[in-house]
Structures are given as structure tokens and as C-alpha cells.
Amino acid sequence: MHELVLFVPGMLDPAEDIADQDIPPIPSIERLFAFGRRGRSAGSGFSDTLCRQFGLSPQKGQDLPVAALTRVIDDEQSLEGIWMRADPVYLSVNIEGIALMDGSTFSLDQHDALVLAADVRNVLAERGFSLEAPTTQRWYVQLDEMPKIRTTAIHEVAGQPIQHSMPVGEEQAVWRSLINEIQMCLHANPINEEREQRGEVPVNSVWFWGCGPLPELPECRWSGVFSDEEIGQGLARHAGVPYAELPEGVDEIRRAAGETDDILVVISFGLRHAQYHNLGGWQDFISYLEQYWFTSLLHYLRTGELEKLTIVTGGQKITITKWSLCKIWNRPGPIRNYIDRGTKPRT
Numbered sequence: 001m002h003e004l005v006l007f008v009p010g011m012l013d014p015a016e017d018i019a020d021q022d023i024p025p026i027p028s029i030e031r032l033f034a035f036g037r038r039g040r041s042a043g044s045g046f047s048d049t050l051c052r053q054f055g056l057s058p059q060k061g062q063d064l065p066v067a068a069l070t071r072v073i074d075d076e077q078s079l080e081g082i083w084m085r086a087d088p089v090y091l092s093v094n095i096e097g098i099a100l101m102d103g104s105t106f107s108l109d110q111h112d113a114l115v116l117a118a119d120v121r122n123v124l125a126e127r128g129f130s131l132e133a134p135t136t137q138r139w140y141v142q143l144d145e146m147p148k149i150r151t152t153a154i155h156e157v158a159g160q161p162i163q164h165s166m167p168v169g170e171e172q173a174v175w176r177s178l179i180n181e182i183q184m185c186l187h188a189n190p191i192n193e194e195r196e197q198r199g200e201v202p203v204n205s206v207w208f209w210g211c212g213p214l215p216e217l218p219e220c221r222w223s224g225v226f227s228d229e230e231i232g233q234g235l236a237r238h239a240g241v242p243y244a245e246l247p248e249g250v251d252e253i254r255r256a257a258g259e260t261d262d263i264l265v266v267i268s269f270g271l272r273h274a275q276y277h278n279l280g281g282w283q284d285f286i287s288y289l290e291q292y293w294f295t296s297l298l299h300y301l302r303t304g305e306l307e308k309l310t311i312v313t314g315g316q317k318i319t320i321t322k323w324s325l326c327k328i329w330n331r332p333g334p335i336r337n338y339i340d341r342g343t344k345p346r347t
Contacts, residue, residue, distance in 0.1 A: 001257045003308040004250075004297070007053065007266045008289065009046045009155075010274030011313040014282040015336045022279075023335060024287045028294040030332040032301075035325050036311070036318035038338075046155035046271060047210070047231055049312065053264055054235045055218040061169070063151050065212025067140055069234035072214070074134040082143040084211035086124075086131065087154055088116060090201040091183075097161035102154055103137035104272045106201045110136055112191050116203050119185045127178060138230070139206065149175050151209040159275035167208060175208065182206055214238065223261035226253060232266040249292030254300060267293075286335075301325060316340045 015023055042057075043049030051057065051064050058064045067083035088108060090101040108116075117133035124131050124141060132140045149169035157165040167175040183205045186192060192202035217239045225236040228246040236243035246267060247253060257263055270285035272278070300306035301322050311318045318338070 001254065001263055001300075001306045002260050003262045003310060004253070004306055005053065005262070005264050005310045005312060006293070006297075007050060007264065007268075007312045008270065009049070009268060009313060010271035010282075011286070011289070011311075012335060012339045013274040013314060014277070014279055015286075015334075016339055017277070018279055020334045020336070022283070024283055024290070026286055026290040026294070026335060027332070028298045029286070029290055030335055032294060032298055032309070032311070032320050033318055033335065033338045034330045034332040035327055036320040037324065039317050039319070041312045041315055041317040044315065045153055046268070047153045050231055050266065051235065053312075054220055054222075054239055056215055056235070061150055062146070063209065063211045064153070065215050066153065066210030066231055068210075068212055068214040069238060070138060070210075070230045071134075071140060072234040072237050073230055074138055074140075075132065079214050082146055082211065082213050084141045084143060084147075084151075085154070085209050086120065086139045086141045086206040087137060087209070088113070088139060088203045089154075089205050089207045090203060091162065091205050092201075097163050099160060100154070100157050100162050100165075100207065101201065102158040102207075104158075105276065106203075108136045108203060112136075112195065112203070115191045116186060116189060119189050120182055120206060123178070123182050123185050141208070143211070147171055147175065147211060149211075151211060153209050154207050155271065155275075157207070158272070159277070179205065179208070221262050222264045224253075224257070225264045225266070227264075227266035227268070229266060229268040232264075232268075250296045250300075254296070254305060298325075314340050 041049055042052040047064055047066050067085040071083055072079065087103065090106055091098050092101060113133060113136040117131060117139055121131040130142045148171040149167040151167050152165035186204050192204065195202050220239040220241050222241045224242045225232055226244050226246050227233055233243055253263060273282035273285055297309055301309060301320060302325060304322055307321065309320045
């Protein structure tokens with residue numbers, strides 16, 4: 001391979017909250033971070049950083065059109081028009097305010113999703129909007145024109161208080177009122193009472209985000225994309241780049257890649273551990289990265305089977321080549337040393 005770009009959001013952040021002795025042994029990760037050249041990554045937050053890997057950046061005052069991009073994989077029969085995600089969520093009250101819990105924290109089967117989406121659809125229809133629910137976790141609003149608001153990507157607010165992440169802009173009062181109407185409607189839905197009786201959380205709101213039409217993408221540099229989430233899949237399909245689900249480890253990618261290939265790998269499932277402060281889950285995740293990814297990546301750099309590795313995480317990028325490993329004066333240190341505390345973006 002020529003270059004492998006490994007986008008791993010949330011990889012470092014939890015290390016700030018635990019003692020060094022509670023971090024699992026990760027010698028390959030620490031060695032690669034110590035020998036790498038550090039810089040700032042383009043983007044702030046998960047979807048922004050990922051879209052920029054495809055040359056797509058937000059227009060001033062507008063969302064990244066994530067809804068249109070993920071609809072490419074959820075329902076590609078009608079791609080025209082303006083789309084906004086309206087994902088089902090659970091809002092919980094805690095001492096910091098009202099926090100958002102996204103679909104990674106609860107189960108929602110097709111029956112419950114269809115019944116709840118029907119209520120949301122009725123509220124939206126009164127405003128002239130239509131709702132589609134092609135999956136249980138990703139719902140879509142179709143609009144005739146761009147709303148005069150800017151929203152916050154769900155990855156940036158998951159596990160956080162929502163008060164500073166509500167829609168902003170000229171029409172913010174309209175959209176905040178609409179959210180309140182939907183919340184009241186969902187509160188009265190018998191499905192939510194049944195869910196609580198079963199010990200499940202209610203779906204008591206939706207989160208509007210990612211509005212816009214399907215964008216034009218510049219020519220893409222990637223020879224292939226491997227990802228475990230839908231935005232990367234939608235971007236790859238829209239760009240006409242070969243896509244595959246995330247394999248168990250990097251060895252499978254190395255066997256399939258050519259010498260001149262540039263490969264993008266997105267490992268997003270560890271992000272939820274940072275969002276919801278799940279330190280045990282993060283310990284398992286960082287051990288998985290060490291065993292199935294970084295140990296082999298260090299080997300491939302040493303042997304020349306990989307010319308360049310770029311790790312993107314936590315608002316920074318670390319670039320390592322075979323010659324980087326010759327800097328024997330660089331001593332690996334604890335992984336917390338590489339957390340970018342100065343300008344760490346929200347995840």
C-alpha cells in the first residue's frame with residue numbers, strides 16, 4: 001500500500017480520565033504515536049472530519065448534507081431534493097440538564113419504529129413536510145427548500161446536554177417549536193408506555209441534523225474504503241469508490257491492496273465509549289486496536305509493505321513512515337501524552 005489513513009474517533013479521549021496503570025498494554029500504539037509527526041486534522045467532530053476525507057466541507061451557515069449521503073444507502077430510489085435526518089432519540093434529565101442518548105444506547109424494533117414514526121409523520125405533515133423511516137434508527141424529512149437554520153450533528157451531542165446544540169438561525173423558533181410538538185406527541189404514544197413497562201427507554205424526541213441536497217464530490221483519491229458506519233459508506237458509494245465493511249483487522253486489507261493504493265479505514269464503534277464515558281468499553285476497544293490493527297501496521301511499516309500510515313483522531317493527525325521508525329531517540333510514553341488538550345474538538 002502507498003498510504004493507509006486510519007480514522008478512529010474517540011481513540012484517545014477516555015485515557016485522560018483513568019490512571020496509567022488502568023490502561024491496557026498497547027506497545028505498538030505508543031510506539032507509532034511516539035515516532036509519528038503530529039499535526040492538526042481538518043474538520044471538527046466526526047461527520048465533518050469524515051466528509052473532509054472526501055473533499056467535502058460545510059458551506060457557511062449550512063449543515064453538511066449527511067442526510068442525503070446516508071439516504072444513498074438507505075433508499076436510493078429517490079435521491080433528488082433536500083433531506084434532513086430526524087433520528088429517534090431518548091432525552092434524559094440529569095444534573096447537567098437534558099442529555100441526548102442516540103440509537104446506539106437502546107434497541108428499537110421495526111414495529112415500534114413504524115408506530116412512533118407515524119406519529120412524527122402526522123406532526124410534520126401539518127407543516128407541509130414528509131417523513132420517511134427506511135431504517136429503525138435513521139429517519140428522514142423531505143423539504144421543498146433549505147431551512148434557515150443550522151443544526152448540530154448527532155455525534156457531537158450524543159451523551160451531552162442539548163441546550164447549546166439546538167437549531168440556530170433565522171427560523172430557529174419554528175424548528176424548536178416543532179421539536180416540542182413532536183415530543184408531546186411521542187409522550188402520549190402507547191408504544192412508549194409499553195417500552196417503559198418492558199424496562200426499555202422511551203423514544204421521546206427526534207434529532208434534526210445533516211440537512212441539504214446530495215452534493216457534488218471532487219475526484220476522490222481513495223482506491224478503497226473500509227468502514228463500520230453509514231456516512232463513510234454513503235460517501236464511498238456517491239464517489240464511486242469500492243467499499244467494504246470493516247474487516248476484523250488490517251491483515252485482510254493488506255492482502256487485498258495494491259502497492260500504489262491509498263486506503264481509507266473508518267473505525268467508529270469506539271466513539272460511543274468516549275461519548276458515554278464507558279471506560280471499561282474503551283479499555284476493550286483500545287486492546288482490540290492494538291491486537292488487530294496497530295501491531296500489524298507497525299510490522300508493515302518496518303517491512304515496507306506500507307509506505308505511510310496516517311492516524312486521524314481527536315482533532316489531530318499523526319503521520320508515520322518507515323523512516324519515522326529510525327528516530328531511535330524518540331521514547332514511547334503513555335498514550336495520554338498524545339491527547340490534544342489545547343484545541344480538542346467535541347466528538
